[in-house]
Amino acid sequence: MAPVESSQESAHDNNDHLVKSDDSQHPANLIPELCRKFWTLGWVTGTGGGTSIRDNDLVYLAPSGVQKELMKPEDIYVLELSKQTDPKKRVYLRSPPTLKPSQCTPLFIAAFTKRNAGCCIHTHSQWAVLVTLLLESRPLNTNVFEINNIEQIKGFGKGYQKLGNLGYHDTLRIPVIENTPHEEDLTESLEEAMDKYPDTYAVLVRRHGVYVWGETVHKAKTQCESLDYLFQLAIEMKKLGIPWLSDIP
Amino acid sequence: MAPVESSQESAHDNNDHLVKSDDSQHPANLIPELCRKFWTLGWVTGTGGGTSIRDNDLVYLAPSGVQKELMKPEDIYVLELSKQTDPKKRVYLRSPPTLKPSQCTPLFIAAFTKRNAGCCIHTHSQWAVLVTLLLESRPLNTNVFEINNIEQIKGFGKGYQKLGNLGYHDTLRIPVIENTPHEEDLTESLEEAMDKYPDTYAVLVRRHGVYVWGETVHKAKTQCESLDYLFQLAIEMKKLGIPWLSDIP
Amino acid sequence: MAPVESSQESAHDNNDHLVKSDDSQHPANLIPELCRKFWTLGWVTGTGGGTSIRDNDLVYLAPSGVQKELMKPEDIYVLELSKQTDPKKRVYLRSPPTLKPSQCTPLFIAAFTKRNAGCCIHTHSQWAVLVTLLLESRPLNTNVFEINNIEQIKGFGKGYQKLGNLGYHDTLRIPVIENTPHEEDLTESLEEAMDKYPDTYAVLVRRHGVYVWGETVHKAKTQCESLDYLFQLAIEMKKLGIPWLSDIP
Amino acid sequence: MAPVESSQESAHDNNDHLVKSDDSQHPANLIPELCRKFWTLGWVTGTGGGTSIRDNDLVYLAPSGVQKELMKPEDIYVLELSKQTDPKKRVYLRSPPTLKPSQCTPLFIAAFTKRNAGCCIHTHSQWAVLVTLLLESRPLNTNVFEINNIEQIKGFGKGYQKLGNLGYHDTLRIPVIENTPHEEDLTESLEEAMDKYPDTYAVLVRRHGVYVWGETVHKAKTQCESLDYLFQLAIEMKKLGIPWLSDIP
Numbered sequence: 001m002a003p004v005e006s007s008q009e010s011a012h013d014n015n016d017h018l019v020k021s022d023d024s025q026h027p028a029n030l031i032p033e034l035c036r037k038f039w040t041l042g043w044v045t046g047t048g049g050g051t052s053i054r055d056n057d058l059v060y061l062a063p064s065g066v067q068k069e070l071m072k073p074e075d076i077y078v079l080e081l082s083k084q085t086d087p088k089k090r091v092y093l094r095s096p097p098t099l100k101p102s103q104c105t106p107l108f109i110a111a112f113t114k115r116n117a118g119c120c121i122h123t124h125s126q127w128a129v130l131v132t133l134l135l136e137s138r139p140l141n142t143n144v145f146e147i148n149n150i151e152q153i154k155g156f157g158k159g160y161q162k163l164g165n166l167g168y169h170d171t172l173r174i175p176v177i178e179n180t181p182h183e184e185d186l187t188e189s190l191e192e193a194m195d196k197y198p199d200t201y202a203v204l205v206r207r208h209g210v211y212v213w214g215e216t217v218h219k220a221k222t223q224c225e226s227l228d229y230l231f232q233l234a235i236e237m238k239k240l241g242i243p244w245l246s247d248i249p
Numbered sequence: 250m251a252p253v254e255s256s257q258e259s260a261h262d263n264n265d266h267l268v269k270s271d272d273s274q275h276p277a278n279l280i281p282e283l284c285r286k287f288w289t290l291g292w293v294t295g296t297g298g299g300t301s302i303r304d305n306d307l308v309y310l311a312p313s314g315v316q317k318e319l320m321k322p323e324d325i326y327v328l329e330l331s332k333q334t335d336p337k338k339r340v341y342l343r344s345p346p347t348l349k350p351s352q353c354t355p356l357f358i359a360a361f362t363k364r365n366a367g368c369c370i371h372t373h374s375q376w377a378v379l380v381t382l383l384l385e386s387r388p389l390n391t392n393v394f395e396i397n398n399i400e401q402i403k404g405f406g407k408g409y410q411k412l413g414n415l416g417y418h419d420t421l422r423i424p425v426i427e428n429t430p431h432e433e434d435l436t437e438s439l440e441e442a443m444d445k446y447p448d449t450y451a452v453l454v455r456r457h458g459v460y461v462w463g464e465t466v467h468k469a470k471t472q473c474e475s476l477d478y479l480f481q482l483a484i485e486m487k488k489l490g491i492p493w494l495s496d497i498p
Numbered sequence: 499m500a501p502v503e504s505s506q507e508s509a510h511d512n513n514d515h516l517v518k519s520d521d522s523q524h525p526a527n528l529i530p531e532l533c534r535k536f537w538t539l540g541w542v543t544g545t546g547g548g549t550s551i552r553d554n555d556l557v558y559l560a561p562s563g564v565q566k567e568l569m570k571p572e573d574i575y576v577l578e579l580s581k582q583t584d585p586k587k588r589v590y591l592r593s594p595p596t597l598k599p600s601q602c603t604p605l606f607i608a609a610f611t612k613r614n615a616g617c618c619i620h621t622h623s624q625w626a627v628l629v630t631l632l633l634e635s636r637p638l639n640t641n642v643f644e645i646n647n648i649e650q651i652k653g654f655g656k657g658y659q660k661l662g663n664l665g666y667h668d669t670l671r672i673p674v675i676e677n678t679p680h681e682e683d684l685t686e687s688l689e690e691a692m693d694k695y696p697d698t699y700a701v702l703v704r705r706h707g708v709y710v711w712g713e714t715v716h717k718a719k720t721q722c723e724s725l726d727y728l729f730q731l732a733i734e735m736k737k738l739g740i741p742w743l744s745d746i747p
Numbered sequence: 748m749a750p751v752e753s754s755q756e757s758a759h760d761n762n763d764h765l766v767k768s769d770d771s772q773h774p775a776n777l778i779p780e781l782c783r784k785f786w787t788l789g790w791v792t793g794t795g796g797g798t799s800i801r802d803n804d805l806v807y808l809a810p811s812g813v814q815k816e817l818m819k820p821e822d823i824y825v826l827e828l829s830k831q832t833d834p835k836k837r838v839y840l841r842s843p844p845t846l847k848p849s850q851c852t853p854l855f856i857a858a859f860t861k862r863n864a865g866c867c868i869h870t871h872s873q874w875a876v877l878v879t880l881l882l883e884s885r886p887l888n889t890n891v892f893e894i895n896n897i898e899q900i901k902g903f904g905k906g907y908q909k910l911g912n913l914g915y916h917d918t919l920r921i922p923v924i925e926n927t928p929h930e931e932d933l934t935e936s937l938e939e940a941m942d943k944y945p946d947t948y949a950v951l952v953r954r955h956g957v958y959v960w961g962e963t964v965h966k967a968k969t970q971c972e973s974l975d976y977l978f979q980l981a982i983e984m985k986k987l988g989i990p991w992l993s994d995i996p
Contacts, residue, residue: 046472046473046474067470067471126485129399130482130489130491133486134491181416205400207417239488239489
């Protein structure tokens with residue numbers, strides 16, 4: 001019985017060592033720091049949104065329902081990407097005792113699995129929501145946000161397994177998927193959008209927000225910033241009657 | 250006479266121990282911290298707005314007329330909820346020597362008494378005021394703000410003594426009451442709105458702001474954030490010609 | 499000669515003790531702290547704006563041309579109010595060695611002399627400037643900003659040497675004066691506006707900003723916040739087609 | 748061979764002493780501090796924008812692709828201005844081991860060489876971009892932003908090698924150049940704009956942002972703030988139907 005008790009003890013200590021590190025760049029320290037920053041940007045208001053970082057096979061996830069500017073390393077979930085064989089039964093290596101896992105988890109996993117991303121950020125940015133609302137205000141819903149000839153577009157990579165960034169004249173295209181009552185049900189259409197737009201680093205969710213990913217935390221975060229900049233700019237352009245697409249030689 | 254003197258001494262020391270604690274989660278520490286945050290959000294500009302936390306029978310209240318970002322634990326009022334039998338004669342267990350109690354007090358008490366709330370937040374958010382102004386610009390004043398099919402709606406509980414949160418397709422309804430010259434005179438219409446909308450966690454006050462409550466500090470604060478997000482989004486939707494209610498399957 | 503040398507030494511040390519204090523509430527400490535806060539609010543961008551505090555006969559002034567968020571106590575000017583008999587020759591008790599006095603000085607002194615103010619704040623807030631621009635866009639310039647039936651109006655005192663604050667239904671009136679090429683030339687029209695509106699705590703300057711004062715630092719600062727709130731609200735109301743004055747029973 | 752090895756050692760240590768200083772005003776400390784501030788202002792979102800300081804012949808440059816709010820002194824490039832004789836072959840005195848030099852470098856050098864500037868700031872401010880978009884929405888592109896009769900204009904110097912600042916009635920003119928796919932290709936048209944507008948302290952880049960310089964860090968930074976204030980004001984004026992130029996006696 002001793003081994004069993006020992007194993008139970010191990011279960012009891014819940015692999016807390018996975019979220020304890022003195023390194024400020026450890027995912028369990030980085031996620032709370034990022035979330036504090038995102039809260040000040042209005043991206044994760046009222047516990048909305050989320051963030052996940054992948055370190056090889058280990059995936060670190062912000063929990064559900066926590067005030068993002070108050071998050072602590074011990075609030076972080078950890079799972080092994082290669083062991084998530086049954087999408088209906090998530091297995092966590094480390095779970096915070098009193099919290100619930102984020103409904104965004106399958107969407108983050110899609111970015112890690114299908115795009116080999118190292119970090120995925122989900123925001124409820126109002127600019128993202130407004131862009132999807134403007135694209136809805138037509139006979140048929142438009143399923144892609146397009147903008148070109150804005151310098152900030154150069155903040156985006158050319159796409160999956162491609163080197164370099166988009167150019168100034170390139171058109172940035174971000175697919176829009178329809179929202180669902182349960183966030184995990186977005187997974188299928190998110191994966192479809194990834195298939196249809198293999199080079200995109202982001203997917204807008206109508207009346208909801210945006211998912212942005214990148215090979216590294218640095219790339220996911222800076223692409224998320226650049227995209228939010230473009231969404232906000234697009235809303236102001238709309239108010240001033242300036243089109244999002246232009247033909248500049 | 251000795252006991253009387255002792256009692257007077259006790260009155261003289263004003264129960265200051267009630268607002269002294271090393272625990273950052275103690276209400277007398279939490280209220281100033283929340284108010285600092287709310288000030289940066291523009292919710293409590295120019296000493297407007299207020300916050301109250303209930304811990305069992307003890308109610309902790311921000312005072313009137315204090316710069317919210319500079320509030321200190323010793324500025325906090327404390328009263329016993331069960332002892333407030335005469336609404337015209339408020340009895341405080343602890344009063345800061347040089348301050349005045351908040352005019353919001355009877356409204357906070359209504360949330361604690363009628364809704365068993367653990368925290369109530371009052372903001373002068375411009376987005377809240379603008380929403381009430383837009384609802385006024387009609388032949389008859391509209392007495393309810395309604396919005397649906399926005400993901401952030403899921404940040405709200407289903408209602409008093411009900412489990413779970415609103416769904417994406419649910420319509421969030423926040424009643425609007427008319428403002429009065431004296432804030433305490435709002436109490437009756439606030440209570441009427443609570444009766445008419447038993448599941449609401451908030452009441453808008455025309456040309457004034459909003460009261461938001463929750464079972465816990467966490468819920469009141471995150472619902473207040475989600476609501477302010479929705480008010481701001483609603484104003485931007487109005488500017489862009491997008492209706493607040495839609496019919497999405 | 500010894501006394502003279504001693505006097506010169508005293509001049510050389512420049513009364514620096516007047517701006518050295520361990521008390522966070524000392525004017526020489528408060529002005530930099532306020533200016534840091536005002537910078538984050540966008541009120542004193544690019545060295546614009548200014549702040550002055552009066553402590554009995556001593557007047558403490560932020561200097562000209564300093565980055566407001568980086569101001570230090572040793573940057574503060576000090577003068578004696580009762581000794582400023584010649585408006586063309588300002589005498590300073592303490593001058594920072596390498597800085598220039600603010601052009602706002604005579605306007606601050608007007609608030610101290612004519613209104614017995616304890617603090618005067620000058621901002622270049624864009625909301626203030628936009629309000630004056632909207633009042634200009636008519637056949638004749640309008641020389642007063644008026645708004646009523648907004649709760650935040652209660653953040654203003656009833657007026658000079660009167661007790662209590664404005665009520666919700668009261669109309670807040672802030673006079674607007676025309677800008678001049680040299681800031682000190684505003685003094686005369688500022689004083690005229692003070693005479694015409696004896697109870698106002700603020701004067702707008704067309705295409706420039708606003709001067710706000712109060713009996714204490716607390717009152718000047720919170721009235722300045724409330725006013726900026728109302729200016730911003732007024733601009734948003736204008737965008738949404740809502741009038742600033744209304745007739746509510 | 749010993750001297751050579753020593754020289755190689757010196758090359759190996761990469762002149763790191765040039766970016767190590769306990770003085771907060773040292774360029775290698777100032778640039779990261781400025782960039783943190785600019786990030787909060789939305790000027791350098793998503794690694795966009797940049798900053799450079801010149802100290803006599805030494806030029807300190809923020810690198811490419813770094814999160815601006817996280818920049819460290821050891822990320823700074825250093826070069827000698829007088830040794831940049833071949834514009835196609837930049838020689839750095841000190842290079843961070845894993846970073847890339849900024850594409851803005853030739854534009855910063857133009858400000859240092861042609862205008863004797865001590866600091867040059869490049870932002871992607873949305874207000875700057877929107878101003879260039881509004882000036883584009885005409886039959887022919889407008890190549891200058893003009894505004895007058897706004898107090899904040901006095902935040903600008905009169906021009907190259909001139910004393911004093913612009914007056915309230917003066918028209919501030921900022922030339923606009925067309926964007927190019929590669930940032931370094933802007934150099935020629937930036938220099939042309941400097942020739943055509945010899946007194947300007949800034950050049951707008953269409954659909955991209957703005958370059959602002961000054962004799963000192965203080966002047967470049969405060970002029971950049973004043974200009975951004977004017978761009979934001981101009982956008983709000985446009986929304987409210989108020990012209991940027993007016994005829995005020």
